[in-house]
């Protein structure tokens with residue numbers, strides 16, 4: 001039996017970021033990813049640069065795969081255009097994940113592709129099948145339909161359905177991000193137009209499957225896209241991210257900004273925090289692990305994600321009136337824009 005201190009299931013942005021920071025600290029671990037390459041799921045490929053006091057570049061430590069930096073997002077509602085000032089990085093996410101893996105491997109990480117974990121068994125430690133790998137601590141960075149969550153017996157997460165594709169036939173300002181929040185486009189959701197280097201990542205999503213289907217049928221008639229990729233975004237509040245000697249990370253723990261379905265930056269932040277918690281467990285050779293410590297360390301980011309969740313709930317399920325939503329968004333956008341401008345001037 002192959003033995004490790006830590007086993008990470010899942011080589012998405014969450015698992016790979018964790019791998020990089022664990023490798024830096026010299027922790028013994030193995031990461032198992034079911035696919036033979038990175039970035040196999042749907043994503044808009046946008047990354048909000050500053051979240052919860054973290055700067056993406058401090059976590060990523062590279063510029064590989066960054067295609068554009070966009071400061072302004074135009075949000076189109078039934079009642080006009082709202083302009084949000086917020087630095088967003090448009091990326092080639094396959095390159096981002098490959099770069100994270102490269103950095104992790106350079107620091108000594110053991111990343112294994114084509115390794116789907118089919119079963120988790122608990123004896124004195126965890127045993128992963130069919131790999132026959134034993135680990136003292138298990139990290140579930142295995143996405144929305146996490147086998148690790150299931151193993152912990154936690155209830156399923158709520159999710160939104162979304163679809164994205166690449167198009168080079170969009171006639172909008174290429175220096176801005178464009179978002180439509182209109183009920184005649186999609187109810188309980190929004191559509192997006194993200195300018196990449198040579199094309200657009202466009203997509204549409206909704207919290208309700210029937211509304212998504214209706215909206216997507218119209219959307220795909222309107223825009224020419226070679227291949228649509230569908231996926232799911234967790235929209236529950238961040239949930240209890242641990243069990244005995246197990247921690248959950250990224251989509252597996254619903255660590256997403258639910259109001260906009262953004263999980264890239266929150267996953268990376270939580271991975272950074274998880275790495276520090278795991279380092280503490282390593283000091284005691286993974287004896288008497290108190291995984292609750294990880295949840296405590298997440299306190300600030302979890303609080304922020306919960307507020308975002310409440311905002312989404314308020315907008316989509318309580319208010320619902322498009323005019324009031326427009327007014328609410330306007331206020332929120334003014335505050336957020338001021339915050340990011342101050343941040344840029346180094347005043348926050």
Ligand SMILES: Cc1cc2nc3c(=O)[nH]c(=O)nc-3n(C[C@H](O)[C@H](O)[C@H](O)COP(=O)(O)OP(=O)(O)OC[C@H]3O[C@@H](n4cnc5c(N)ncnc54)[C@H](O)[C@@H]3O)c2cc1C
Nearest residue numbers: 010012013014034043044045046117143231250251263264
């Ligand atoms: C259509 C769409 C658009 C989006 N757009 C954006 C956006 O523009 N910006 C943003 O910030 N967020 C966006 N998101 C959300 C974002 O993509 C996710 O929150 C983020 O990818 C979560 O990363 P993760 O590593 O937790 O999960 P994932 O990216 O799902 O990675 C999990 C990994 O685990 C692997 N895995 C799963 N089970 C097993 C197993 N049993 N054994 C081995 N490996 C396993 C999977 O193959 C996968 O590689 C979008 C989501 C969707 C669906």
